[in-house]
Amino acid sequence: MGITVITPSIPERRRLLVEAMESVQLQTSPVEAHLIRVQQPPGGALSTAHTATQLNALLTAVDTEWVAPLGDDDIYLPDHIEKIRPHLGHDADVVYSWPRDEYEWLRIDVSDWPPPRVARRLEEGNFIRSTTTIRTELLRQIGGWAVGYRDGVFSETGVPYDDWDLLIRLARAGARFRCVPFETWIYRVGDWRHNSDEEYSEAPEDKRKKAANFRVLDARYGTEEAFIDVTTVVAAYVTNGQLAFQATNDVFGGDPAVDQNKEFQIIYSVDGEVEQRLFNEQSWVRLP
Numbered sequence: 001m002g003i004t005v006i007t008p009s010i011p012e013r014r015r016l017l018v019e020a021m022e023s024v025q026l027q028t029s030p031v032e033a034h035l036i037r038v039q040q041p042p043g044g045a046l047s048t049a050h051t052a053t054q055l056n057a058l059l060t061a062v063d064t065e066w067v068a069p070l071g072d073d074d075i076y077l078p079d080h081i082e083k084i085r086p087h088l089g090h091d092a093d094v095v096y097s098w099p100r101d102e103y104e105w106l107r108i109d110v111s112d113w114p115p116p117r118v119a120r121r122l123e124e125g126n127f128i129r130s131t132t133t134i135r136t137e138l139l140r141q142i143g144g145w146a147v148g149y150r151d152g153v154f155s156e157t158g159v160p161y162d163d164w165d166l167l168i169r170l171a172r173a174g175a176r177f178r179c180v181p182f183e184t185w186i187y188r189v190g191d192w193r194h195n196s197d198e199e200y201s202e203a204p205e206d207k208r209k210k211a212a213n214f215r216v217l218d219a220r221y222g223t224e225e226a227f228i229d230v231t232t233v234v235a236a237y238v239t240n241g242q243l244a245f246q247a248t249n250d251v252f253g254g255d256p257a258v259d260q261n262k263e264f265q266i267i268y269s270v271d272g273e274v275e276q277r278l279f280n281e282q283s284w285v286r287l288p
Contacts, residue, residue, distance in 0.1 A: 002032040002064030008054030009072040023075040029082035052145035068133040080184040092178035099187035103236040109179040119171035125245030130163040214241040218267040222256035243287040
């Protein structure tokens, strides 16, 4: 049940990387290896394609049964590996746990779900954060992280984020998902659009201000006569100041108008400017 942690990074994020490395070193159940690749992207422009290239390069060097991608902006809690290791068995291919302070709406345990059902749910919206542990052989069988990225989405899945795309492709390939229902790591809500450590050195009130630049003010799903308020549900899907999910009954937790054409209506603000959008049922929502 050997585990190799892999972490891509860039030179400007040394402090973040050191913190991620220390969290691996402090595990109560040590991993077999932690592979790190620090590389400046071509032209200095960060991109999802560059992230995928970095991760795939690291994957080629993995010689353990399991591989665990860890972002340089995320941190394992000391017992992360200890808690997930017992679940790395013959009945699991992807093992995930919850980050600290996760939204209750996103705490979904799919351990008993067949892969096609997991794939359908992931296609509607991602509920599994980026810190997972994956069977190395299966990850290589599907070609690792996809690099076909154009117009803001991956060509095979139509979603905008590399970890979300990977999870969908794993589920479509028959991967069995296992949830470890504990908070075992810290999701610091960073991504490759944050270029340097300095962007993480702001005062807490400044970070809250930036996070508040995109706000869900009101969201409804249904028809004019029959609808449900989904403001809280939609707000939980905001990641890095963006929304990306599919407007379906499962995502919103019910069908307010059975056998009728429904719409999703959202009122939101960006930097204080209020806007309103309307989407048909089954449409992809990508904002702003």
